Amino acid sequence: MDLFRALQTSVSGLQAQSYAISNISGNIANSQTTGYKRVDTSFVDMVTESAPKREVAGSVLAQSQLTNSIAGNIISTTIPTNMAINGTGFFTVMQKTGDANNQPTFDKTPLYTRRGDFAQDKDGYLVNGSGAYLSGTTTNPTTGETTTGPIKIGNYALKAQATTTIDYGGNLPATPTVTAKDSHLYNPSTASLKVTTTDGSVTPDLATASATDVSDLTNNSILGPQLTMYTETGSPVTLSTRWAKVQDADPANKKDAVWNLFYQSDTISTPPVWTNVGMGVTFDSSGQMKQPATGVIPIAPLTVNGTSFGSVNVNLGKSGLTQYADATGAATTSNLNQNGSAAGTLTSVSMGVDGKINGAFSNGSIVPIATVGIAQFKNPDGLKANSDGNYVQTAESGKPDAGLNGSTITGSSIEQSNTDIASEFSKMIVTQQAYSANTRVMSTAQTMMSDLLNVIR
Structure with a gap:
């Protein structure tokens, strides 16, 4: 019976090595397939039941060993919606089943893949090279509506947004340079050009620089930031500002340095009109801002050439504005942004490292328009290969x-x-030798059986 067992064992060896060469063949064939995970072969011995002193090496069983958790190399492409996962996880995708009312329908069963060569189809859906549709969360920036399912990038348009907040940071010089007498900077000679402090030395009024005051203001102040704001309809309006120092720091008398901010509220008149925002900005002797304590200068209302922006907050932050010595005597700006924008249309998309698809619009805004669906599995090698590089969830995964x-x-x-081609060729050589050796076992066992039969005859 041992000769028959030898024949059976060699047959199992042939079957196992055939299975291994099949996996090697598939790995080599898919060496250029995007996101493909090679299938290795593991061998398990099958020992027959026998006494310890009579054990016989048994048959062999070949099993697949998946490598879903082993990443391939990441290479760059020219398509912005192509994406690769750095680390673990799978893209969540769906299969298209047909069309209904000129709209695609999808199988509700989620599939998982590492194939990230996604590109827009004619309807705007993101589809990879094997025809799987990327799923996730899509946010319409026009309406704010959020949907879950296949990601579709539409011809979005952003509404115009009026400016309500200005973020500003910089430095005001401790000793500003002006073209007129320095004393005029601290004590404007025109009574109607009122200034505001926070220590009560000057009545806090919201004052407007009339035509007769403009030269006094411009000669005794320094240029502040200039930026473009937007109305509710998206019309751009230029906002020009000036800083006027109205009080020096006097530690002996417990007085802080005080600055007033003016903005040009009428650019059409000759000369133009400047308006005091009505809040003193104070600095201690070390140059740190003390007031406003909240870091916000409210301007209510802010009006330029008859266009009212309503209440606009100039956000300085807790330490965004300082008063340090500056040789030029000019104000410097380190941060200047506002939250308004004109209407815009989608011009391009890009991927973020956080899985968000960001849309770039013609007005300069960059807005997240979708979030890619990513799934993690405790045992990714327990997933079952479906087709086209997709996997399905199993009890083992x-x-x-x-x-x-x-x-x-x-x-x-x-x-x-x-897939590593060199490694696959090495395994192919070993597999071929093992296969040939099993055939020699079969022929040897057959010869021995023939010899036994000849003895009987």
Whole structure:
């Protein structure tokens, strides 16, 4: 019976090595397939039941060993919606099943893939090279509506947004340079050109520089920041400002340095009209801002050439504005932004490392328009290969957890196959030798059986 067992064992060896060469063949064939995960072969011995002193090496069983958790190399592409996962996780995708009322329909069963060569189809959906539709969360920036399912990038347009906040940071010189007498900077000679302090030395009024006051103001102040603001309809309006110092720091008398901010409220008149925002900005002897304590200068209302922006807050932050010595005697700006914008249309998209698809609009705004669906599995090698580089959840893989979980997304890139051609050729040589050796076992066992039969005859 041992000869028959030898024949059976060699047959199992042939079957196992055939299975291995099949996996090697598939790996080599898919060495250039985006996101492909090679299938290795593991061998398990099958020992027959026998006494310890009579054990016989048994047959062999070949099993697949998946490498879903082993990443391939990431290479750059020129398509902005191509993406690769740096780390663990899978893209969540769906399969199209047909069309209804000129709208595609999808299988509700989620699939998972590492193939990230996504590009827009004719309807704006993101589809990879194997026809799988990327799913996630889409946010319409026009309406704010959020939907979950296949990601579709539409011809979005942003509404105009009026400016309500100005973020400003910089430095005011401790000893400003002006073209007139320095004393005029601290004590404007025109009574109607009122200034505001926070220590009560001057009545806090909101004053307007009339035509007769303009030269006095411009000669005894320094240029502040200038920026473009936007109305509710998206019309751009230029806001020009000036800083006037109205009080020096006097530690002996417990007085802080005080500055007033003016803005040009009428650019059409000759000369133009400047308006005091009505709040003194104070600095201690070390140059740190003390007032406003909240770091915000409210301007209510802010009006330029008859156009009212309503209440606009100039956000300085707690330490965004300082008063340090400056050799030029000029105000410097380190941060200047505002939250208004004109209407805009979508011009391009890009991938963020956080999995968000960001839309760039013609008005300069960059807004997240979608979030890519990413799934994590405790045992990714327990997933079952479906087709076209997709996998389905199994009991062995566990349930999916949503999110990157420490991984990142690289845009304009794809993940290559994790197949190593040199390694596959090495395994092919070993497999071929093992296959040939099993055939020699079969022929040897057959010869021995023939010899036994000849003895009987």
